[in-house]
Amino acid sequence: MTELSSLVPTPEELVRVRAVASGNETPDLIIRGGLVQSPGTEEWLERDVVISGRHIATLTPWGHMPDARREIDASGSYVVPGFIDAHLHIEYTNLTPGELARLSVPRGTTTVLVDPNGAANVWGADGMDFMVSTRTPLHIFQQVSPTTPGAPHLELGGAVIPEETVRARLWDDVTATLGETNPFDYSERSTGRFREALAARRRMTGHTAAQTHESLWGYLAAGISDDHNASTVDEVLERTRLGAMITIMASSLTDNTPRLFADLEAIDPALRSLCFCADDKHALDLSTEGHIDHHIRQAISFGVDPQLAYRMATTQPAQYYRLDQVLGILAPSRLADLQIIPDLAEVRPSHVIIAGEVQGEDGAPVFANTDELPAWTLDTVHLPAELPMDIFAVTAPEGAQHVRVRAMEMYNGYFKREFEANLDVVDGQVRSDTDTDVLKIAVIDRHHGTAETGIGFVRGFGLTRGAVAITMNCPNMNVAVVGADDASMRLAVEELARMGGGFVTVADGEVVGRVPLPVGGMMSAAPWQETADALAAGHAATAALGCRIPSPYIILSFVGLYVVPDLGLTERGLIDAATQSFVDVLLPGPAGACGHTHDHGEHP
Template structure:
């Protein structure tokens, strides 16, 4: 019998035993045919590879991620992800959907990729309601039905609207959940369930949600898994305490590693492979770390054709030079080499082409200094303030007393930053103001259109001059990220397609993002992930106090919070 490829003498990962065995692996076409010994005596082959000393594991599977977080298109992302051993992803394209609706998702679906990219239907576009945030597009029942015609749409993306899910039976998100449960009753339904426990957690599950990918603690992992939720661990949840909880109760069957968001500059050095290394560093065995980044992910999404090295499954695999460090030598997709150590990322021969209107989508008035005057009467005001944390994307809601001078709120004298969100889609031109603590030091500003999830224009600064300059730079670029310091542009990353992605190589956008991060640090922005922290100040489903073009909101109650609580 003739096979196409035999990988000889490899230390092959057996997903069913969670161990390595020295075997030969025979491949016919795009599938594994035989895993055993002495293939030379029973099989003829077109090609043979001696993998002595190497380790062979299944291709990595990332079942919860957003391609737009890497600020690029599916075709460009494919090459970068494959270089890190990722052969399959399930992408929730709710960022492009928030900007362009169904047209944006369909543009992603049209792109041809070597990596298998499946999609979860964005269930939260907008993430809350039109009264809380303005988006360029929406995803409702008709859009859901249109997307369900695609074989690459396999799940419902993260349901986030807490109030709509648990207490509003006629809300759009409940209608979407009902539609999926009726038309695709066995489809995975992904959840966004931060800091939800007890009866509220039960209400989420009763509505049909079966997973959570938000920041976890040992207690939340125990409660959620023991109540039946599947847990998807993103980077900020992979630490020794959480891993110890998983190990103690042997929770591996109910856990997968997911990236959720990998920014362009981070993608240069790692993707899901980096999380496997991090899990091992946090005291998970390498065998279990591989298991929860391949096998459990495949089973969660109903993939019966991948996730293990087994006869009849897709020949997606990685050869490793070093197991503990997950040092990748070669990546195979469908039995064909797609990346080798030392090579640069592979890209499509031609740049992806999007509809013309995708390149002219940021439509705001240019700010002037007088637009930023916060008028008030009296001597001082008690104000509601967002306090940024140094770890994670949650904020705190605090109150600060601010002096009123010459009829204006003198926020700058209190060491605070002013944040402004401007509607950018030509749907009313709403503009809201907020105050932020632990934001910037000295004179400067940060602006972006990569503002989760609505992607309106957001700018924050300590001087009105820097705020105006940053906002106008964003408009000139048609979207992206900029940092100003004392009147000078110190960092920028253009994202001209919808204000959220670019068609340049990852090496180019990643280098620009690195400079933006450094520029943010230079103006005093401190967080373990500066880009994501700033971008989610506008995300009204991430605790505790966030801002949109419609104002400040308490995330849990969805109550509008006034900037000025009381005049004294």
């Protein structure tokens, strides 16, 4: 757990830092001969970085201090701060914090701001603590999950965290922000929470997906101060002109960097109000694309000045989130979190240093993950011993041969466009239609063992047979399953229960893909390489069933998210995101033209 006060120099450290800077004591480490990112100007400086213990003592001209206990030659390379991920859900990496550190630190990401809303829903306040705790060198600051469960009138949810606990945590030294909130919540409770965050001088993380004009204005007026959902230049400018920091997301759901940096002239006014986040990015994508290093490569490839691209990953988030007195800039008394980059465009550090110690070399960690898994983090999938035979049944009106249904169409990552579809009725039950890719989807309570199930229909997965099931429906981490037939859906859910949580793909009565995630049903207990390999195999198995989505498991986990337009699905039923109320799946009247889409305004 990273408490900000623990990172500033102690009185004894401060005495030595000053003595080293003054030339009266020998530095512990000097990074020599590199071009150093200036802390206060957009320049590359010919400087040596002089380090005392955990902290930077000073920056001197090359060769000014002749002696040090250790030296690292950075000649021909650049020296920059460690990268900051400004908004991350570690649960969606499918790794524990310690394994994420082994994967991401050698690639340059040394600090993450973490919203543990998934863990909060499974384990309560203990889960929030678990997600910001590691013995590895990765710095983890908390974005306090605001409501658990998110909407008690719409979901059973899992754990319950009292409002007073949330408000108290806003004052904790490990806290950077209030986590992302529901833009449609105007309750007295949420207003009090926003006021508490403002009083505690915490930023408030926004979730403004598809919001504009009055709905956006009303949300930002609560004190919401950043947004990671802006996916067009117009959205970026609308928000930054209202004072918001834009945290550009490159996740396993969608990568906003190409569409935002493609027109540099248009986005230029906002460039110094940008930082980066992975949000929801699984281990496979982190290992193949990278973490915050991926954002920088993308930005530079589209013509962003490298100095500015690196500032977006370091200084700009540090200053905005009020961390810059400790990290994010290379300056005296700051933590010696830095890296040596041989090629600015490639963004592949030769050395990653955290608190004055080398923790990554040439893409590999030089530390072990010694974090322990408490017993309470396991065995969290609580389903009935036998699922009801009719658990996925959608019963048609008596005598109907066809019905109209309200369905969701996936687009642009996790957005769902509402549309109407015609489906056949067989033996009184509504069936999926693989020809038009309208498949049954269900969310099942896995916290209380009730078998309460919400059912809908979705287009976009493309399965021609089989089913896919997960234990990570956002936000409450219930079971979500989509399939071409009820029998396959049932088999997939039963396999989830047997393996204690994770991801499953089934076809023709057999399990063809599985990613065990026993830690809360969200994270692997294995090394990150094994998790990434399992994801790759599971994705391939799902693609063989006709699925067109590159990362089907993580996309499935967001179909139920009821704060993203147009529709959401919980274990209690189908939800209209705009009204935050339940709506019927079966529509009245005769079946009409299949595939009619409702107009709910402009979509990204």
